[in-house]
Amino acid sequence: MTEVATVLAQLAALEDPKIRAVNAKHGDDHAVNLTKLRAVAKELKTQQELAVRLWATGDSAARLVALLICRPKAFTGDELDAMVRAAGTPKVHDWLVNYVVKKSPHAEQLRVAWLADPDPVVASAGWALTSERVVKKPAGLDLAGLLDVVEAEMRDAPDRLQWAMNHTLAQIGIEHPEHRTRAVGIGERLRVLEDYPTPPGCTSPFAPTWIAEMVRRREA
Known part of the structure; x- marks a missing residue:
């Protein structure tokens, strides 16, 4: 065998x-x-x-x-x-x-290529890599531009792509105070994942709630 x-x-x-x-x-x-x-x-x-x-x-x-x-x-x-x-x-x-x-x-090269891919599952991989950069290596990222795309496209995106874009939205709001108010505002307007079932003790993926909770923990 x-x-x-x-x-x-x-x-x-x-x-x-x-x-x-x-x-x-x-x-x-x-x-x-x-x-x-x-x-x-x-x-x-x-x-x-x-x-x-x-x-x-x-x-x-x-x-x-x-x-x-x-x-x-x-x-x-x-x-x-x-x-x-x-x-x-x-x-x-x-x-x-x-x-x-x-x-x-090759992660950065693929991130850029995948963000623009017409396949939403492939694009979701690009957004997952972008969330990683927002947290660990934000230098050089156009955070305001990313928020523009999220604001324009997230509400109607297929589920997996929507989830990945929402993750990026939340991480921008958590990690970058200068963009926090706008990130929260986008989440409040789009209401994406607002009603997502969240187990007790877990943080909701609804971006305004997620951002507020993570910031609270850091400032506690």
């Missing part, structure tokens, strides 16, 4: 119909508990070649393992672009962007 087949067999043995049902509600199709999936990846350790082969299977659980055992800096920009376009499910997309693309030397 090849190494890929062995990993696929391990993942198949861990499948749980209840987890599949829960994940399906979020657009995901894997059926493996993520703690158990991470344990499989931990045993494998970093293996770039195996990661590439697991990704090529197209199986979502295998792709999640691949993202945990790969070397993010080993991928070219073109490879990462193709992977984002082929990611398929939200969880694979999120892990790819957060665990791999953000650590890549």
Whole structure:
């Protein structure tokens, strides 16, 4: 049995119909508990070649393992672009962007390209990278220009793109006091995610509430 087949067999043995049902509600199709999936990846350790082969299977659980055992800096920009376009499910997309693309030397080049992409899922990756820069490396970003785009486009954007744009809006308001009043105002006017179900003890993703809570915590 090849190494890929062995990993696929391990993942198949861990499948749980209840987890599949829960994940399906979020657009995901894997059926493996993520703690158990991470344990499989931990045993494998970093293996770039195996990661590439697991990704090529197209199986979502295998792709999640691949993202945990790969070397993010080993991928070219073109490879990462193709992977984002082929990611398929939200969880694979999120892990790819957060665990791999953000650590890549090609992240900024891809961020700029993806922001302008007509595919809303690809564009959402660009906005996720932009949120990262708003917090960690804001120098050179046109924050006012980003707010212009959010104000004009977020309300009617598809769900995943809307979520990513809203994240950027909130981070601008949290991290940059000079733009806070405008960011809060945009959130109040657009009302995006105002009614999002939020568990007790968690902060609402509604930007004005999110901004206010994070600022309060920092100033406490």
